[in-house]
Amino acid sequence: MAKAGDKSGSRVKKGLKRKATAEEPQETAVAEDGATESGVQPPKAAAFPPGFSISEIKNKQRRHLMFTRWKQQQRKEKLAIKKKLKKEREALGDKAPPKPIPKTIDNQRVYDETVVDPNDEEVAYDEATDEFASYFNRQTSPKILITTSDRPHGRTVRLCEQLSTVIPNSHVYYRRGLALKKIIPQCISRDFTDLIVINEDRKTPSSVFGRIKLCYKDLNVVQVAAFQTSRALGLLTLPIRRGKDPTEHIPEIILNNFTTRLGHSVGRMFASLFPHNPQFIGRQVATFHNQRDYIFFRFHRYIFRSEKKVGIQELGPRFTLKLRSLQKGTFDSKYGEYEWVHKPREMDTNRRKFHL
Structure with missing residues (x-):
């Protein structure tokens, strides 16, 4: 009975060692990503494979969740680009290039032949x-x-x-x-x-x-x-x-x-x-x-x-x-x-x- 117990105990120890070895790279990855001291893992960014379409998801709730994550990721990327351009403009000072004119419906107006010329x-x-x-x-x-x-x-x-x-x-x-x-x-x-x-x-x-x-x-x-x-x-x-x-x-x-x-x-x-x-x-x-x-x-x-x-x-x-x-x-x-x-x-x- 003791031998059998020793065998079962050794199996449990081996299983714990395997779990520990499997969890070590995850913990190191979390630490590298900037996990807090309390051990709370930050939410992962939405990573989509190339050619993936959210509309292909059949579950409505899952599709809505993936869409919101994708929108958040787009906002973060846009904000990061905006901050980077702002730092570059501050570094250049007066030599910074002029800001591009944003495209709107008004400035993209289709040319009309009936526009009034004051000298006509x-x-x-x-x-x-x-x-x-x-x-x-x-x-x-x-x-x-x-x-x-x-x-x-x-x-x-x-x-x-x-x-x-x-x-x-x-x-x-x-x-x-x-x-x-x-x-x-x-x-x-x-x-x-x-x-x-x-x-x-x-x-x-x-x-x-x-x-x-x-x-x-x-x-x-x-x-x-x-x-x-x-x-x-x-x-x-x-x-x-x-x-x-x-x-x-x-x-x-x-x-x-x-x-x-x-x-x-x-x-x-x-x-x-x-x-x-x-x-x-x-x-x-x-x-x-x-x-x-x-x-x-x-x-x-x-x-x-x-x-x-x-x-x-x-x-x-x-x-x-x-x-x-x-x-x-x-x-x-x-x-x-x-x-x-x-x-x-x-x-x-x-x-x-x-x-x-």
């Missing part, structure tokens, strides 16, 4: 003879009527009231079942030059018939621009701290990135809503910024804190416009003459193609 004689002639020429020649001053769809709700009503504080010499009229073609003759008889109609969908502002310019000779509409409204926020719903209410001073106008012939006419349309001479003492600015055919409206007050720093305070409201159609001639939603119509299936095939 044809563009100058069109501006001198278009429907906004009387405004830019200071022959007329704008007087705007702001109205809504039938039976508007609270958010639409508040947006109209706040627009009347932003646009000088504007008046709000609430429609009560009155057709738009009946409103136009009344506007002309009361010397209104422009009409803005704000529609709503699900109790929120959804679309804007902006800058419906009226013609005095015959009761026709010269130009109608239909916009889709999104992200309309009023004074009380702004996500940042709001300052004092807007004053009655005439604001300055900033039109940014309206480069094509279509964008040029839309920019002139927005500019002609405001009077000619802004009152700089009010320090108020209305901005129409076009980016990827989305027109962002912001209303700010500024103050010069120093020669290089400017403080900006948002007054509101804010909203985003997307041009859907541009109609010229007599106002007719069905049989009118459209100068430009947005067709998503034909025009939105390329993300780098813009029209404004």
Whole structure:
């Protein structure tokens, strides 16, 4: 019995020795990789064989886990490269090469033949003879009527009231079942030059018939621009701290990135809503910024804190416009003459193609 026990004991010792010899290279590898004194092994980096695709993993949980590990590995490699380049730039100092311009959708924009050249004689002639020429020649001053769809709700009503504080010499009229073609003759008889109609969908502002310019000779509409409204926020719903209410001073106008012939006419349309001479003492600015055919409206007050720093305070409201159609001639939603119509299936095939 003792001999048998000795044999079994020797077998156990041999097994322990084998395990110890097998575990020694692992411990040394962990020590080389930078294991802590407590013996906790750090998580191993995700190593994938060449030609391996995570989509080939059938188990959903395992596939998600491998994907997150791969993303973490990509972030670590990107951060390491970024730190290395930063150290090289600090070492070179003034001799460091200029930073490369990152590729964006805006700077990779597809070339458009209709981009306006300020020295083009044809563009100058069109501006001198278009429907906004009387405004830019200071022959007329704008007087705007702001109205809504039938039976508007609270958010639409508040947006109209706040627009009347932003646009000088504007008046709000609430429609009560009155057709738009009946409103136009009344506007002309009361010397209104422009009409803005704000529609709503699900109790929120959804679309804007902006800058419906009226013609005095015959009761026709010269130009109608239909916009889709999104992200309309009023004074009380702004996500940042709001300052004092807007004053009655005439604001300055900033039109940014309206480069094509279509964008040029839309920019002139927005500019002609405001009077000619802004009152700089009010320090108020209305901005129409076009980016990827989305027109962002912001209303700010500024103050010069120093020669290089400017403080900006948002007054509101804010909203985003997307041009859907541009109609010229007599106002007719069905049989009118459209100068430009947005067709998503034909025009939105390329993300780098813009029209404004």
